[in-house]
Amino acid sequence: MTVSQKNVLEWISPDLPGPADILSTMVRVPRGSTMDAVGTALGALIGRQEALRTLVRDGEQFVHASGTLVAEVVEAESAGAGQGWFPPGRAFDPAADLPIRARVMTRSGSPCLVVLHVSHVAADLSAMTILRAELAALLAGRPLPVAAYHPADQATYERTPAGRRRLEGSVRYWARQVAEKPLCALGLPTRFPGARGHHHVLLGSRPAAEALAHIVANTGARPAAVVMAAFAALLTNWTGDPECQLHCLCNNRFSPELRDYVGTVAQETIIPFTASSSFLRSVSQTNAAALAAYRYGRYDSVRLFEAKDSVERARGMRCHRDVVVNNTTGHARVILPRAGVEPGAGDRAFDAPAELDIYRLDGTLGCGLGLDARLATADETAALLGGVERLIVAAAAAAAADGGDGDVDPAGFGIPPAQRGPGWVRIRSCWVDLAGVQAAADLALGPGAARIEVAGDELVARVGHDTDVSAAAGAVVDTVLREGRHGVVAPSHYVRAADWERSAR
Template structure:
């Protein structure tokens, strides 16, 4: 039997303040207003030390709220507009839902409670930033299961909160807060130095989005902007040992060695010359950000050219590429998307963000004691809807390598998805003893590159299906006949207007509107408008013999 009751907790003693939102907050607010809450909200489970009373656990939570301004912050805004301001309350209240069981709940129960708390959207202008449940047995608290607004905290901030909470329960006196509060960080970002860093980040992103593959997984079967993906969890003592030995042999950091192996295998499987991936970073390199309770994590955009002969050569490049990405991960999200929209419209592409690698292994995991676990185990878990095709979380690298992987089932069969994880371990084992030629990745890992078919072309750094471009462009224009062919500059689209007022600008705008969820489609560099389609509509030469009404790149304006 479970008894549920709600405790209302009042707090006072903080300072009331207001000011602009930070770049990280603005980025997450944008995501919260756009994405489903279960995708963007975050959660955590904090085990309660034995012997702790419920009142003490709640008192420590109250002390956290007074100590950290972010937990007392709301974001007022007009309907239909994104918040630009944050307000810190001096006093207020929050609630704790107590779930008191007669018997111990099953393993994973607290995590399921925290996940359920993620489902409801946080109201930015009025909601307390944490939804807290206290799981207890016969009145004795077992764990705190909470969901958090990503506008208030990130995963690293939740770890800081847990450490402070445990210290409070242990009776320790916490030192004064010296880390940046959100308002402190907003002020730092507005300085000339902060603005220069943000501008440099925009230039870094623009360069990659302008020149690198628009999507890693542009291949048959890749459709849609969201996928239902089953979670796979790898736990491997073998992988951890191999990673440590590879790091020792090469002199690289274990995190960089793992990132290098993952990038090599992703690019190999996708048949790409580089690995372009979103690599979320905590942005906590500066002392005053290390323990900041705030949402400072943002995407770093990594571009790693894999056209080198061996693993060791790639590892040497990966360190610099990763460092460059991390240095450019603090940006104004609104301006970044303005840059992305402008560049992709000009290029005729759609930035996919279809590959994400999130290494959270540096966060406290609670793992202690000797190395225990399976030599190599892959366990299947829940299905989640994700706006990406490959998502990897690194939870631990020692003493057990523990990864979470979600992949698009349209691109990876269940055996291929599992084979990617086991192939990663095999690559680490090979790199532990000697340099690995990248030309041997199929033999070493068992992971085979995708087969796209003869009609696919590399155009402007991206894999493209000309026939799919023609089909999508025709559909976007109401079914007009379209023929697409490659030439020296890219793709050329021939369109039969049938006498309608069709222009290159209208054709390009229609295609760009249809691009989301179609990574195999890249806009032609030139649109050629004729009146009628030739009898041999599948032959480029026949279209060239038609009288041209107008032609152009179509990038000048949207009409």
């Protein structure tokens, strides 16, 4: 298998598919087409793309030379077919099922729409765009160039000396990033401890899209990098932390052979961000950081996990995955506001405390923001996302007014900096709630069994001379991770105190 196939198999659900386990797309059928023509087009699509007839099991991929795809046919007047969209059904079994399903919607017996559901093991979002375009061409009778590069070819390359060097270089790069990453980038007071879930808001803005185009033309940055820089600038202003790291997917299609490749090659990258009083400088730095991260976007997830685990053990605990950016331009089915910010539908589930979705970049800037309800109000969430729009518009206006050199300070946008109480301290680029850490230690070891202190840039737990330090350390780390509270991290060192009284003096 390719490393990306193995990566997907690590996290997809074998029983109940999640929203990313199965990818879907729709293709309209030209008027006058017959069901036979649709079947011929689907057969040609599967025939030209090996990924759609590949099974994976026991670390290998098996490409079928022939087979049968049974497509479901649904009349438009039937219940639930009015929108032309259908749920993907049960999870794919990568070892037994062809990784594609098709439904054909008809009107008065004539095909009008084809819905494809594809296993994420066989395709990522970029590959779905390619499949949609190819099926549309096949349905219209347009010729297509030969598909020359397939997952088996990618697996072969990854086993060459050059391929192995590239993968190992990526592992070393990401291990360094983990070693330098703050343990907790959202060290914020839990102002609403009883709240559950996330506040979710959506942005739709034509003026911001026009302003974005101007900034891209002046800076040469990628549009998504401008939006990420605006969001990160406002986020760091709110958290009072000058640095954060954005977790986002890289499509990994920079090599010529991968541009039209149908397979899964996208993997998560980490883009570091450092706050600046110059928005244009932030854009330039974010764009450069993204390009640097993309160079190492392909890696063996098993090897990377081993390297990360070693680094995190040395640091004392696992790093939080605090800030996620999802760039789904061209694939989102969300209904955006006509203008400004509105509450989201409320049916979206979020993994990270802060999650920015980029839905559209041209014509209309479309974004969504989910923010942990324990940290902020709904109004603050809306103001933070609205600040992204205002910052981008203001930056373009300043540049236009000064011949392309004008700039703005992001500190004037978004929401005010968070207020922390006296019990918060800054330790190794993290804001830490000392009382919260003490509470976690008391919960793990019993009240008074450990005393949490700050020693220089270290968080230290002093324990009694008869304490099993290794077991105590593990219990505290487990409790911190289980509690999932922001601003609570595990001590760096566990110091034996022979005598509590003498230690206290």
